[in-house]
Amino acid sequence: MWKRILEYQITETTLQxxxxxxxxxxxxxxxxxxxxxxxxxxxxxxxxxxGTWAHIHDPLMPGDMLTIQLTEDTSSQNILPVPLPLSIVYEDEDLLVIDKPANMPIHPSQGNYDNTLANACAWYFSQKNEPFTYRCINRLDRDTTGLLILARHMYSASLLSAMVARREIHREYRAVVEGLLPECGTVDAPIGRCEGSTIEREVNVENGEPARTHFKRLAHTTVPGTGKEYSLAALSLETGRTHQIRVHMKHIGHPLPGDFLYNPDYSVIGRQALHSYRLTFRHPITGTKMDFRSPLPDDMVLCHEFREAVSHQ
Structure with missing residues (x-):
């Protein structure tokens, strides 16, 4: 059995x-x-x-010590523990920050039973002899690399999910896009499903949901042998629509290379050139400011200019 114990000293301020x-x-x-x-x-x-069991409606008085004990004794069902690469950037009793590689789905699904981040986490905690329920807070597409958050227990999951809804978890991405991207700008265009598809999205002014993406060009190059221009972009989201960056960049004429849905050009990279670069948020339990960054993957470093742009941030 795994336990997380939280203690609260009750004060006059608490009661107010x-x-x-x-x-x-x-x-x-x-x-x-x-x-x-x-x-x-x-x-x-x-x-x-x-120190004594209490009823949920019992009163609290100044000087009381309230102790909460969260327990877990079972793990997520139907998630097979598999020894897969797992890069843990940060771990404590309440959450984990993971740096996800490319070609790794987040959740098991049809055709992806034993190759997911969930399988890797199940293996990690099985080796520690600890039960673990898989709770992924911010999701990334299979081929998007970089940082995401897992909740360690149901309380931190509740707090983190509420923070996502209030947009208190700030995400910054890096992407390689085709062409010379403007120096900076904002794409404000609603996104909806493409008719007849359950996966593909498009800008849909009539039926789409509001979506806003801010971008900034960090570097620009022409890749030898291709004659094609590419830009390295920093992007942040005000909304979190499915495929938002990929759809918005295509919409303004700067699609991501290697994107099997929106721009299947694999001449410079074999997967969509998108990376979850930075996560900033307050720790859900302690309130401590958390700030994590993940280096740009090698397959997105198309030239010296891109590497220099990243090294100076």
């Missing part, structure tokens, strides 16, 4: 928080979802006040 003068109100004020609270109620010593 809206509806936090009893345990249920306190937990709600601290982002505990109904599902997590139900789990705590069903866990022996899941909720204790001053």
């Amino acid at each position: 928080t809206k509806n936090a003068n009893h345990i249920h109100g306190f937990l709600k004020a601290h982002g505990y979802s109904s599902a997590v609270i139900r789990h705590l109620k069903e866990t022996g010593n899941g909720i204790c006040r001053n």
